[in-house]
Amino acid sequence: xxxxxxxxxxxxxxxxxxxxxxxxxxxxxxxxxxxxxxxxxxxxxxxxxxxxxxxxxxxxxxxxxxxxxxxxxxxxxxxxxxxxxxxxxxxxxxxxxxxxxxxxxxxxxxxxxxxxxxxxxxxxxxxxxxxxxxxxxxxxxxxxxxxxxxxxxxxxxxxxxxxxxxxxxxxxxxxxxxxxxxxxxxxxxxxxxxxxxxxxxxxxxxxxxxxxxxxxxxxxxxxxxxxxxxxxxxxxxxxxxxxxxxxxxxxxxxxxxxxxxxxxxxxxxxxxxxxxxxxxxxxxxxxxxxxxxxxxxxxxxxxxxxxxxxxxxxxxxxxxxxxxxxxxxxxxxxxxxxxxxxxxxxxxxxxxxxxxxxxxxxxxxxxxxxxxxxxxxxxxxxxxxxx
Numbered sequence: 489x490x491x492x493x494x495x496x497x498x499x500x501x502x503x504x505x506x507x508x509x510x511x512x513x514x515x516x517x518x519x520x521x522x523x524x525x526x527x528x529x530x531x532x533x534x535x536x537x538x539x540x541x542x543x544x545x546x547x548x549x550x551x552x553x554x555x556x557x558x559x560x561x562x563x564x565x566x567x568x569x570x571x572x573x574x575x576x577x578x579x580x581x582x583x584x585x586x587x588x589x590x591x592x593x594x595x596x597x598x599x600x601x602x603x604x605x606x607x608x609x610x611x612x613x614x615x616x617x618x619x620x621x622x623x624x625x626x627x628x629x630x631x632x633x634x635x636x637x638x639x640x641x642x643x644x645x646x647x648x649x650x651x652x653x654x655x656x657x658x659x660x661x662x663x664x665x666x667x668x669x670x671x672x673x674x675x676x677x678x679x680x681x682x683x684x685x686x687x688x689x690x691x692x693x694x695x696x697x698x699x700x701x702x703x704x705x706x707x708x709x710x711x712x713x714x715x716x717x718x719x720x721x722x723x724x725x726x727x728x729x730x731x732x733x734x735x736x737x738x739x740x741x742x743x744x745x746x747x748x749x750x751x752x753x754x755x756x757x758x759x760x761x762x763x764x765x766x767x768x769x770x771x772x773x774x775x776x777x778x779x780x781x782x783x784x785x786x787x788x789x790x791x792x793x794x795x796x797x798x799x800x801x802x803x804x805x806x807x808x809x810x811x812x813x814x815x816x817x818x819x820x821x822x823x824x825x826x827x828x829x830x831x832x833x834x835x836x837x838x839x840x841x842x843x844x845x846x847x848x849x850x851x852x853x854x855x856x857x858x859x860x861x862x863x864x865x866x867x868x869x870x871x872x873x874x875x
Contacts, residue, residue, distance in 0.1 A: 530848020677704020729762025798849025
């Protein structure tokens with residue numbers, strides 16, 4: 489962006505550190521938790537991921553906006569972030585799929601951004617001192633004044649942000665991954681088979697729903713506050729617990745609903761917040777990570793196999809709080825040994841702390857959707873045998 493067209497912007501962190509740069513996106517003031525994402529691609533998917541609600545995303549990759557934006561790559565109906573931070577911004581994208589520039593897209597949706605700051609220094613600060621609140625403004629250019637607003641904002645710990653992103657209406661999702669983007673030839677429905685999945689929407693990404701549909705599932709998406717008896721009226725073959733923003737321990741309705749659903753002994757699959765909700769419903773505790781995991785190359789595994797995974801979360805399950813008699817850890821984040829997957833020893837319940845739908849990210853973990861489908865098939869056969 490030519491500097492003679494740029495407008496000044498200010499970023500102030502909760503510790504008082506100030507960064508002066510230039511505005512891209514919408515003018516105004518925004519406050520949120522500042523976190524960094526190390527992905528080199530997929531900025532539109534990141535911006536529209538409901539798990540980022542309440543956060544300002546710092547992109548460590550230095551060039552942002554080169555491929556523009558398009559409607560197909562949105563993970564929800566609009567950007568969910570509070571703001572964006574970049575080193576350099578491209579205003580004239582070059583990609584055959586592009587329909588709009590990134591600055592115009594954020595401006596359309598009233599999302600402020602700042603560019604031209606030292607993003608490496610800011611990333612090092614967050615790694616050293618942890619994620620903290622920050623504020624971006626084109627209106628308040630006095631660091632002391634903006635700092636007062638930042639320090640008055642609530643911490644992410646204890647916040648229930650699911651209410652802001654969950655669907656308000658029950659709907660059915662039937663769109664699979666399009667043929668041109670399908671990467672797994674085994675992802676196809678069995679002939680004559682229909683498996684019904686009820687997805688609790690804590691902030692679900694569209695590509696998760698596409699992957700379930702690609703494997704032949706009829707997907708019914710319900711609000712996070714839907715009572716368990718209402719969910720069971722659909723006679724689902726499986727329950728899916730989606731990703732979402734904020735502190736999982738604060739999503740008390742979701743935890744209580746999941747506890748009740750576990751009594752049905754139906755297969756349950758959780759991703760990200762859904763993983764944490766499942767862990768909490770089984771009696772585990774969660775805690776806030778120093779700066780979280782956000783990127784496309786997080787290694788996860790346990791013994792002989794390593795998956796490169798896409799991750800986006802601030803909280804993790806405390807391993808020693810899991811009931812060892814009932815639950816086993818299936819995956820660890822191999823960077824810091826935090827819990828990245830769990831499975832019940834006798835019931836068809838499992839979850840992962842990463843994003844196997846690969847949007848954006850690698851495809852290593854797509855097999856988990858097939859694993860969920862297999863669990864539903866086995867449960868359905870067992871029920872038929874009893875009857």
